[in-house]
Amino acid sequence: MTGPMHVVIGVSISLAIVIGLWCLSDFQRRRQSRRTRSRLQSEWGQPRASGSLDGVGVYHLHASARSGDSLDDTTWADLNLDAVFRFLDRNESALGRERLYHRLRRISGSPSDVRGFNTTIERYRGNEPARQAIQMAMATVSERHDATVWSLALDAPEALPWWMLVVCPAFAIAMVTVATVTLLVPAYISVTIPAILLSLWMRSRIAWRIYPWVVPFRSVSQIVRAAQCVAANEPATEPTTVTLTARLPAVATLATVAGLLGRDPTRTDLGSLLWEYLSFLFCIDGNVLLLGMHQLRRCQGELRQIAETLGDLESAISMASVRAGAAEWTQPVFSDSTITLEASDLRHPLVAPCVPNSIILGRPAGVILTGGNMTGKSTFLRSIGVNAVLAQTVATVFASAYRTPWLTVRTCISPTDDLEAGKSLYQREAETVVSILRQAAQCDVLLCLFDELFRGTNSADRIGASVAVFTHLVRCLDTARRNRCLVVAATHDLELVPAVGDGFASYHFGDRITADRLEFDYRLRPGIAPSRNAVALLRLLGAPPALVSDALNAASAFTNGDFKLATAKS
Numbered sequence: 001m002t003g004p005m006h007v008v009i010g011v012s013i014s015l016a017i018v019i020g021l022w023c024l025s026d027f028q029r030r031r032q033s034r035r036t037r038s039r040l041q042s043e044w045g046q047p048r049a050s051g052s053l054d055g056v057g058v059y060h061l062h063a064s065a066r067s068g069d070s071l072d073d074t075t076w077a078d079l080n081l082d083a084v085f086r087f088l089d090r091n092e093s094a095l096g097r098e099r100l101y102h103r104l105r106r107i108s109g110s111p112s113d114v115r116g117f118n119t120t121i122e123r124y125r126g127n128e129p130a131r132q133a134i135q136m137a138m139a140t141v142s143e144r145h146d147a148t149v150w151s152l153a154l155d156a157p158e159a160l161p162w163w164m165l166v167v168c169p170a171f172a173i174a175m176v177t178v179a180t181v182t183l184l185v186p187a188y189i190s191v192t193i194p195a196i197l198l199s200l201w202m203r204s205r206i207a208w209r210i211y212p213w214v215v216p217f218r219s220v221s222q223i224v225r226a227a228q229c230v231a232a233n234e235p236a237t238e239p240t241t242v243t244l245t246a247r248l249p250a251v252a253t254l255a256t257v258a259g260l261l262g263r264d265p266t267r268t269d270l271g272s273l274l275w276e277y278l279s280f281l282f283c284i285d286g287n288v289l290l291l292g293m294h295q296l297r298r299c300q301g302e303l304r305q306i307a308e309t310l311g312d313l314e315s316a317i318s319m320a321s322v323r324a325g326a327a328e329w330t331q332p333v334f335s336d337s338t339i340t341l342e343a344s345d346l347r348h349p350l351v352a353p354c355v356p357n358s359i360i361l362g363r364p365a366g367v368i369l370t371g372g373n374m375t376g377k378s379t380f381l382r383s384i385g386v387n388a389v390l391a392q393t394v395a396t397v398f399a400s401a402y403r404t405p406w407l408t409v410r411t412c413i414s415p416t417d418d419l420e421a422g423k424s425l426y427q428r429e430a431e432t433v434v435s436i437l438r439q440a441a442q443c444d445v446l447l448c449l450f451d452e453l454f455r456g457t458n459s460a461d462r463i464g465a466s467v468a469v470f471t472h473l474v475r476c477l478d479t480a481r482r483n484r485c486l487v488v489a490a491t492h493d494l495e496l497v498p499a500v501g502d503g504f505a506s507y508h509f510g511d512r513i514t515a516d517r518l519e520f521d522y523r524l525r526p527g528i529a530p531s532r533n534a535v536a537l538l539r540l541l542g543a544p545p546a547l548v549s550d551a552l553n554a555a556s557a558f559t560n561g562d563f564k565l566a567t568a569k570s
Contacts, residue, residue, distance in 0.1 A: 040135050045325030048090050053082055058147045059098035059311075060105050062154045069108045071389070071409070074432055076105065078413035078449075079385045080350075087350055088394070090321040093141040094149040095223070095307055096314025103315060103393050111334040111406060117316060118331055118395035120240075125320035130234070137229040138314050141222045149219045152296055153304040160293060164209060167202075168286035175199050175282045196281065203280055210285050217292055218262025220303065224248070224255035227306045230313065243309045250302040254295040261288045319394050326398065328356075332391035333403045338362065339445050341388075341407070341486055345400040348383040349390075355522040356399070359384070359507075361447075365474040365483035366504035368497050369490040372533035375509035376522040377490035378413065381449050384488060385409055388447055407445040407486070410436045412453060426456030433469055440476050440485050448473055450489040459493070466491070467499045474503040497528050 064070040076082075085104055091097045103109075103117075124131040143149050151157075175195070182192045231244040279285045296303070323329055328345065340362030347354040357380060361367060369377045387397045388409050415428045433453070440446050453469065454462040466489070473485040487504075489496075497506045508529035512519040513536045535555060539548045 078411040095311035099311030100315035120316040221258040371509035
């Protein structure tokens with residue numbers, strides 16, 4: 001009885017170890033799930049910690065390279081949309097992050113597309129269990145590097161070398177043969193050990209061809225599992241569920257293969273450790289990689305559609321969180337009957353607290369903004385541009401009311417010189433302006449935003465060229481003889497206001513100069529700015545009193561056309 005008892009005890013201990021490891025793994029999984037759910041609840045409506053944007057945009061680069069569908073780099077940088085994207089991004093995975101970035105940058109949207117995205121946002125904003133189920137599923141797509149997550153869904157992978165098609169199957173067949181012979185004829189154990197050592201050496205020589213694919217295939221496995229979870233929990237009639245349900249069968253084999261190749265090497269349960277040893281000895285992962293590549297070529301289109309659908313759902317939930325935390329927002333109203341942009345209580349999403357201002361563009365088509373330094377002109381320009389982009393991409397405007405035609409946004413706000421290309425500031429400005437003028441002749445409605453245009457040249461040329469550009473743009477008409485360009489220009493050159501004529505309304509931001517500081521209320525008012533604060537700011541910052549006095553005298557003489565006399569006296 002001693003022998004059987006030893007066997008029973010050994011089997012019992014083994015079962016106890018397996019059950020214990022399984023219970024420990026299940027406990028850790030449940031604890032992690034509770035922590036994730038608690039974190040999602042606490043972060044709802046709050047911006048996430050802003051991280052680096054390195055690597056973000058890989059999906060957009062791929063999509064725009066084929067279609068040319070992208071907001072130009074100058075406008076994106078002028079409006080500081082990288083920072084806006086970081087504020088909007090509350091996604092759990094790279095799928096939602098990349099699709100949200102692409103949505104913000106693309107220009108080929110439509111009112112119907114925006115309304116559909118808005119419907120999805122609102123459905124999740126009012127349904128906490130549904131959105132948390134999706135967020136929990138998307139949190140399982142654990143790879144954070146955007147290029148890695150999307151790599152197998154976007155581009156056809158580089159073909160594996162021909163010798164792997166021979167070596168990997170032959171490797172496996174040889175080791176299976178050795179193992180079988182050893183089990184049948186134990187005397188051949190002396191051959192088995194050298195064969196195992198040789199297999200380990202050969203496997204280490206080809207590992208560099210296998211390991212780079214492990215993480216991308218693991219992401220594929222996680223994406224498919226997340227899609228299965230979402231499809232099982234979402235209403236069957238939802239368009240996203242219909243898409244997932246239709247595409248999932250095509251990637252079933254790929255998901256199985258990806259799960260085998262992309263097993264997490266950090267797992268310490270008994271099954272995972274056994275698999276790692278067997279894979280190394282029999283080159284299982286090399287053969288699985290060959291099969292995975294074959295399956296990927298067969299159903300890459302379906303995988304991409306699944307990833308895009310999940311990304312769209314997650315980005316909609318991200319925007320629902322933005323709305324939940326916003327002090328005031330509204331859905332845009334798109335109008336085909338008029339070329340007039342009307343915004344009430346417009347705010348910049350990154351400025352808190354932000355003083356709201358209202359504006360109407362279209363009657364007349366142009367606006368000249370004047371005001372001293374730091375009064376809010378540039379921020380208001382960016383508020384108009386950012387909200388115009390958000391209206392046509394994520395159906396969310398930081399205002400109390402917003403009505404607009406479908407338009408294209410172009411800016412020339414913060415150009416710089418390009419030393420490497422040998423281009424001056426003025427040349428960069430001129431290139432941007434010429435590009436805008438060309439686009440004005442092609443698109444339906446163009447919103448143009450300028451801040452201190454042609455600052456890179458002398459005052460006479462600056463004013464003359466600015467007047468010519470602004471008046472040319474507002475005179476662009478459509479077939480119904482309506483202004484096709486809406487222009488907002490901020491300037492310190494008060495001479496621009498009478499020079500541009502009746503096509504422009506004049507507004508300003510004021511300030512109040514006291515004995516020890518400048519005060520700003522950031523309120524938009526009609527008319528030309530009545531004060532200038534540049535010299536006052538010098539005084540407040542501690543410039544010598546004599547210099548301040550000379551500056552005031554020179555500024556007054558220049559305004560009266562007697563600058564030479566003033567400089568001679570000083």
